Amino acid sequence: MVFLLSKAPTQARKPIVWILTFVSGGVFVLFKYWPQPINFDKAKNLPNGPIESVGSLLNDLTSVFGTISQVLTAFMLGLGIFSILRIHGTRIAKQQKDWFFSVVLLVTMFSMVVFGYWDFHIRAANRTIDYDNAANWGFVNMGRDFLFEGLLQQMDAAMFSIIAFFILSAAYRAFRARSVEATIMLGTALLVIISLMGAVASGWDSAVDRIATGSNHDLLVNLKISEIANWITKTLQTPAITGIKFGIGLGTLSMALRIWLGLERGGK
Amino acid sequence: MKTKGIPKYIVYLLLVICASIPLFFTIPVPGKPFDSSADTFKTLMALQPGDTVLLASDWTGSTRGESKAQMISVMRLLMRKQVKFALWSTADPQSPRCAQDTISEVNEMIKKEGGKPYVRWDDWVQCGFYPSSDVAINNVATDVRKAFGGKRDTDTAGKLRPVFESPVLEKIQKIEDFKLVIDMTASKTSDYHVQFISGKKVPLLFSVTGVMVPETNVYYNSGQIVGYLGGLKGVFDMEKMMEYGLNVPDKDGKIQVASEKVPDKIEGFPGKDNIGNGTKYYPTLHSALLLMIVLVVIGNVEMFKANKAAKKS
Numbered sequence A: 001m002v003f004l005l006s007k008a009p010t011q012a013r014k015p016i017v018w019i020l021t022f023v024s025g026g027v028f029v030l031f032k033y034w035p036q037p038i039n040f041d042k043a044k045n046l047p048n049g050p051i052e053s054v055g056s057l058l059n060d061l062t063s064v065f066g067t068i069s070q071v072l073t074a075f076m077l078g079l080g081i082f083s084i085l086r087i088h089g090t091r092i093a094k095q096q097k098d099w100f101f102s103v104v105l106l107v108t109m110f111s112m113v114v115f116g117y118w119d120f121h122i123r124a125a126n127r128t129i130d131y132d133n134a135a136n137w138g139f140v141n142m143g144r145d146f147l148f149e150g151l152l153q154q155m156d157a158a159m160f161s162i163i164a165f166f167i168l169s170a171a172y173r174a175f176r177a178r179s180v181e182a183t184i185m186l187g188t189a190l191l192v193i194i195s196l197m198g199a200v201a202s203g204w205d206s207a208v209d210r211i212a213t214g215s216n217h218d219l220l221v222n223l224k225i226s227e228i229a230n231w232i233t234k235t236l237q238t239p240a241i242t243g244i245k246f247g248i249g250l251g252t253l254s255m256a257l258r259i260w261l262g263l264e265r266g267g268k
Numbered sequence B: 001m002k003t004k005g006i007p008k009y010i011v012y013l014l015l016v017i018c019a020s021i022p023l024f025f026t027i028p029v030p031g032k033p034f035d036s037s038a039d040t041f042k043t044l045m046a047l048q049p050g051d052t053v054l055l056a057s058d059w060t061g062s063t064r065g066e067s068k069a070q071m072i073s074v075m076r077l078l079m080r081k082q083v084k085f086a087l088w089s090t091a092d093p094q095s096p097r098c099a100q101d102t103i104s105e106v107n108e109m110i111k112k113e114g115g116k117p118y119v120r121w122d123d124w125v126q127c128g129f130y131p132s133s134d135v136a137i138n139n140v141a142t143d144v145r146k147a148f149g150g151k152r153d154t155d156t157a158g159k160l161r162p163v164f165e166s167p168v169l170e171k172i173q174k175i176e177d178f179k180l181v182i183d184m185t186a187s188k189t190s191d192y193h194v195q196f197i198s199g200k201k202v203p204l205l206f207s208v209t210g211v212m213v214p215e216t217n218v219y220y221n222s223g224q225i226v227g228y229l230g231g232l233k234g235v236f237d238m239e240k241m242m243e244y245g246l247n248v249p250d251k252d253g254k255i256q257v258a259s260e261k262v263p264d265k266i267e268g269f270p271g272k273d274n275i276g277n278g279t280k281y282y283p284t285l286h287s288a289l290l291l292m293i294v295l296v297v298i299g300n301v302e303m304f305k306a307n308k309a310a311k312k313s
Helices: A002-007 A010-033 A049-093 A099-125 A139-161 A163-174 A180-196 A198-215 A218-223 A225-260 B008-024 B035-045 B061-080 B095-112 B133-142 B189-197 B210-221 B231-244 B277-312
Strands: B052-058 B084-089 B124-129 B152-154 B160-162 B180-185 B204-208 B227-230
Touching: A002 A010, A010 A049, A010 A225, A049 A099, A049 B133, A099 A139, A139 A163, A139 B061, A139 B095, A163 B008, A163 B277, A180 A198, A180 A225, A180 B277, A198 A218, A198 A225, A198 B277, A218 A225, A225 B210, B008 B277, B035 B061, B035 B204, B035 B210, B035 B227, B035 B231, B052 B095, B052 B133, B052 B189, B061 B095, B061 B180, B061 B204, B061 B227, B061 B231, B061 B277, B084 B095, B095 B124, B124 B152, B133 B189, B180 B189, B189 B204, B189 B210, B204 B210, B204 B231, B210 B227, B210 B231, B227 B231, B231 B277
Parallel strands: B052 B084, B052 B180, B084 B124, B180 B204, B204 B227
Antiparallel strands: B152 B160
16 A cells, blocks of 8 residues: 555545545444344354444455554664664764663664564474573573663663652652642642551541441541542542543544545645 | 741652651551452452453553552452463553563462463453554453454464454453453553543443542542552552452451452452551551641741741831
8 A cells, every 4th residue: 555655646645545434433433333133143153234244344444444554563673773773873973962772772672672582483483492481592582681680670660760750859849738729729638648658547447437437427437538528529520521622632533524524625 | 828838858858758768667557448449459359260351551660659569459459369361552652561571570479379370361351552542442342352452462372363263352352251350550541441441331340540639539429430440549448458358357356458448258369368568558658648747837837937028117
């Protein structure tokens, strides 16, 4: 398809892409709205009548278009590699600012690719050996593990952990009771945070339990931190998030319609 | 009014101290399990030996503190109950490798406690990575045999064979044939699971990171998922329930882990090695959260003082 597109006249490319988008999108829309036979087992039965036949055809087509979409997504990996090679290759060739970091990037990328595929090849060629057991590893398997588990995964975790420092610093500097709304939010957040601290929450709840039992006031049980946090979550948080998600859904739907109908800039 | 306050590097240093010190000690922390954790435990414990679960592993090293600990606790339970599982990923190409390494680790743990280690092909299969989470999950929900039809895995004789010939998937015709669908995720794949799978007649269970808890609660409260493990607290709950059971009285008649949401008495795995990173890291979470509360209070006191001083002058 990419080859055909590259051979098509420039003016025809956008309409071709739009037609393909419209047809594939249309299959998914039709599949959702077309009545589907209940308990229909394709392996055992043939479709009964035109409605079931179309339903069955749409079912098959969604798989086909879904697979095409996945293949196209996989192409993005190649596009990404090409883009990295082009940008950083140029930077190294012209010895632009910080070109050394580009060398590090390309060397690490190729090391991972080489060790990854080499490890894959060894595992594929010796399928009877249990490579999940580290005792069976050779140099290449160890190299792959060092690069993936020893470096990439650890650096990934370290990068993500740094967020904790920013969250704490931001909480200290920005979480202030400047207005009534901010004070309500601050109080609510503190209650939810305390509810996550099992030791504190446990002590609070036990104290409320003791008071409630002693005073014979059942209503006091509602002052347990677990109950308060539960109420905040169910009564305030869930509807708010549902509303946000609903809004996002409507936005996504309108965006999808614009793309599907070719109304986006550069669509048709 | 702006205040100078505590310098950033002091705040960072305090966090390092608060996050590190609890790791050197074993601190028992009490805590009631969240309803979602109790429901997760109940659902997993209801599985029978030989049942098959579809397990989506959609996490990578960035969230390993929570996600890997969750996977270890769930894997331990599945392996002890001899539940088969088909593994697949859609979020990140690194995910399958992360999951396989975790399975190997849990296998070693199971071997140490005298259990039967899981054998690839006989007890679990790798159905691979699929780009485009939404499309892939929709494909699996629509026709699982077609979605995984082209996938092969290594059998015990070292031969590559279609995954549907394995003892794990041989009886699976459609998504409803799985006893449970689990998504262990740190990304949007949970939304797609709800979108495409929650309408099918198969229970759906999540294990998500701490920041995903509020949005996952929406699906839990609506009944679209049967339960979920949320962040480190979820792992802590799971480990405690596996250790002490749920609503099970000990020798002194005291119930260590109780839940009003799940009143059933569910035995755990006493005597086995149930404690992991959830229990180890939970005190660290406590001290970090406590530090956050203290800093927020200090910040507000500083602001009030500064405002007062400004009004006087």
